Amino acid sequence: MLQAGFHEAASLPLAALREPHLQAWLDAGHAGEMDWMVRHARVRRDPERAFPRTRSVTVGLFEFGAVAPSASNARLAHYASGKDYHLVIKDMLRAAAADLIQRAPGVWTRSFVDAGPLNEKRCAELAGLGFIGKHTNLIVPDRGSWFFLGLLLTSLTVDAATAPQAERCGTCTACLDICPTKAFPAPFVLDARRCISYLTIELRGVIPRELRALMGTWVFGCDLCLEACPWNRFAVRTAAGPFAPRPATQRDLNSWLQLTPAEFEVLFQDSAVQRTGWRGFLRNVLVACGNNGNSALLELVHAWTRDADPLLRLHAHWALWRMAPAATHFWRQQCLDNETDPQVLEEIQLCLQESN
Ligand code: B12
Ligand code: SF4
Ligand code: SF4
Known part of the structure; x- marks a missing residue:
């Protein structure tokens, strides 16, 4: 994975992947109109059954960096200011798969970025890459959280992953406090229906009236809870390469x-x-x-x-x-x-x- 360009990677046996709170989250209606999340739940409840050839999952992490917001009065989330990460990360996963097949002929692989039926941050957490913060995203202590995740499923067996890292938010509540729409009903739980990222990207119809005035000038996504997180002082501060903000979209x-x-x-x-x-x-x-x-x-x-x-x-x-x-x-x-x-x-x- 590192040869393919990922900044960090770690693996876990597929059998170790569990999401104990998923059904409760869906039952509470937190997925809003993201019906695909309900459809994916069957796979997520029993990934071994859905992917019988898969023995292990390798998680790749690519830092996209976060530059200071532009002076524009319309804000695009950092992750969306350059090239579509789905395209870039998918290419990197393909390169990693090709490299693996060369070294282990006959190995079976499959890759996912974002749109797949597995929870990528949960995989990363269980693979020992970092911990999930109260804002529900993965934090890598010496990198922060301005990164994309991608998954490479393979038929190779791996030893049990190193134990997940302990959660290190402590008494901090900066992300919960800054969220303008109060999208966190509790620490570590996000009600997507109230999140500006969901409202501006996933919701197709009318934005609920009571939330509009709370959305500020975000026109695509929202970065406030990640920007507030003290762990991001360790993050890369220059967005370069394909993810550098494009002047034409500022x-x-x-x-x-x-x-x-x-x-x-x-x-x-x-x-x-x-x-x-x-x-x-x-x-x-x-x-x-x-x-x-x-x-x-x-x-x-x-x-x-x-x-x-x-x-x-x-x-x-x-x-x-x-x-x-x-x-x-x-x-x-x-x-x-x-x-x-x-x-x-x-x-x-x-x-x-x-x-x-
Ligand atoms: C759906 C989705 C969204 C939804 C829901 C977000 C969410 N927090 O889940 C919306 C559209 C709102 C969204 C927004 C964003 N997203 Co998004 N999103 C996803 C996606 C496709 C699935 C995540 C998922 O399964 N969520 C559903 C719930 C069930 O998962 P969960 O938060 O892990 O829920 C757990 C907790 O609630 C917990 N729980 C529930 N009850 C309880 C109780 C207790 C006591 C405890 C401890 C836990 C707990 O258990 C639940 C189930 O495991 C992933 C890609 C992927 N395939 O994994 C990207 C992903 C998570 N998103 C990503 C990004 C970058 C973002 C944004 C920053 C984009 C932006 N700037 O606008 C924002 C961040 C908003 C936020 N604070 O999370 C990155 C995160 C990278 C990272 N550092 O972790 C991912 C991994 C995409 C990628 N490939 O890089 N996203
Ligand atoms: S992305 Fe914005 S709206 Fe969504 S939880 Fe974070 S601060 Fe709240
Ligand atoms: S802002 Fe504070 S509480 Fe939120 S994820 Fe970061 S360290 Fe944890």
């Missing part, structure tokens, strides 16, 4: 409000931002405008209230209301007469009520 809200679907496709063609799609991205931009409150954006936001897509109209109305609650009262009354979508109508009515 735009401000004014520019994003004018982004066309065709431009989105070109700009994010090999970027993780593709996942939310142009429509989801614009929805996030409108929420960020509402929270940014810059009146210079009013006209551009206003234009989105006439869009053909009710999802964008709804978030544009909310953003206008946040930016200038009283100023748009008369005009909004007119919109009420022309609007036909029930959800948008309800949004306009709520905005009107709250501006009174």
